[in-house]
Amino acid sequence: MIVYPNAKLNLGLFVMGRRSDGYHLLETAFLPIPLCDTLELELSDAAEDELIVTGGVETGALQDNLVLRAVRALRQLHSFPSVCLRLTKLIPSGAGMGGGSADASFTLTAINELCSLGLSTEELEAIALTLGADCPIFVRNQPAVGRGIGEVLTPLALDLKGYHLTIVKPPIHISTAEAFRGLLPLKPAETPIEELVARPVAEWRDCLFNDFEPSLFPHHPVLSEIKDELYALGADFALMTGSGAALYALSRQPLQLDSLRRADYFLYEGKL
Structure with missing residues (x-):
C-alpha cells in the first residue's frame, strides 16, 4: 500500500490562554495542502517492524520517528503482522506544516485499512492525539477549525480553489x-x-x-x-x-x- 501524507497550513493562529497543566489553548484554521511525503507499507514475516527513511530531510532518531510510534500505539490495542515501512520525505521538518504528524496519522489509517482492524474515525483520532496535538487533523484530512490544544476539530467550509x-x-x-x-x-x-x-x-x-x-x-x-x-x-x-x-x-x-x-x-x- 502506498499513501501520501500531506502537509497543512494554519490560516491564522491565535493563542487564547493556558490550561492549568501548562498547555496553551489555541484557535486556528487548518488547511490540508498538496505537498506530500510518500509512505509505502508492506506486511512482512520479520520479527520486528522496519522503517526506512529517505529524502534528505532530518527526522531525528529512527526509533523516535512518529511513524514507528504510530505502529506501536496501534499494537497496544490490536495484534497484526510486522510492517515494513518506507518513508520518502519531502515536507521539511521544523517548518510548522505538520509533516511528522501527517506521517503518523497516515500510518494509523493505512494500517487500519491494510490489516482490517475496524477502527472508527473517532478511535483513530483518539490514538492520533496520543502522538501529538496536531495529529488528529490528518485523520479526516479536511479543512477544520482547531481549538483546545488544537485537537477539538470543527469542519470548515472553505474554498480556495484556484489560488x-x-x-x-x-x-x-x-x-x-x-x-x-x-x-x-x-x-x-x-x-x-x-x-x-x-x-x-x-x-x-x-x-x-x-x-x-x-x-x-x-x-x-x-x-x-x-x-x-x-x-x-x-x-x-x-x-x-x-x-x-x-x-x-x-x-x-x-x-x-x-x-x-x-x-x-x-x-x-x-x-x-
Whole structure:
C-alpha cells in the first residue's frame, strides 16, 4: 500500500490562554495542502517492524520517528503482522506544516485499512492525539477549525480553489518548545476564526495573524524579511504557519520568486 501524507497550513493562529497543566489553548484554521511525503507499507514475516527513511530531510532518531510510534500505539490495542515501512520525505521538518504528524496519522489509517482492524474515525483520532496535538487533523484530512490544544476539530467550509500557493522555508529549525517558551502576552482574538476566514482573502492581512510571529521574528529577522518580500511580490495573503519556520503566500497569479530562490531555502509552488 502506498499513501501520501500531506502537509497543512494554519490560516491564522491565535493563542487564547493556558490550561492549568501548562498547555496553551489555541484557535486556528487548518488547511490540508498538496505537498506530500510518500509512505509505502508492506506486511512482512520479520520479527520486528522496519522503517526506512529517505529524502534528505532530518527526522531525528529512527526509533523516535512518529511513524514507528504510530505502529506501536496501534499494537497496544490490536495484534497484526510486522510492517515494513518506507518513508520518502519531502515536507521539511521544523517548518510548522505538520509533516511528522501527517506521517503518523497516515500510518494509523493505512494500517487500519491494510490489516482490517475496524477502527472508527473517532478511535483513530483518539490514538492520533496520543502522538501529538496536531495529529488528529490528518485523520479526516479536511479543512477544520482547531481549538483546545488544537485537537477539538470543527469542519470548515472553505474554498480556495484556484489560488496559487507559495511556501518558503529558510534554513532555520524552530522547535515547538522554543516557540511556546518565547510567547509574548497577547490579547485573545475577539472574533471567531470561522468569521474571519469567511471574509475575502484580500482582507485576511488585516484580521488573520499568527501569535508566534511577534516573538519569533525579532530572533529570526529573515522570517519577517521573507514575509515582506512575499507581499512585495504580489501575495494577497502571507503568514508564518504553525510555530515556523515556513511562511506561505496565497495569490491569484503565480509569484515571480527569483529573489527567494536560494540553495539553502525550501521552496514550493503549487495550486490549490
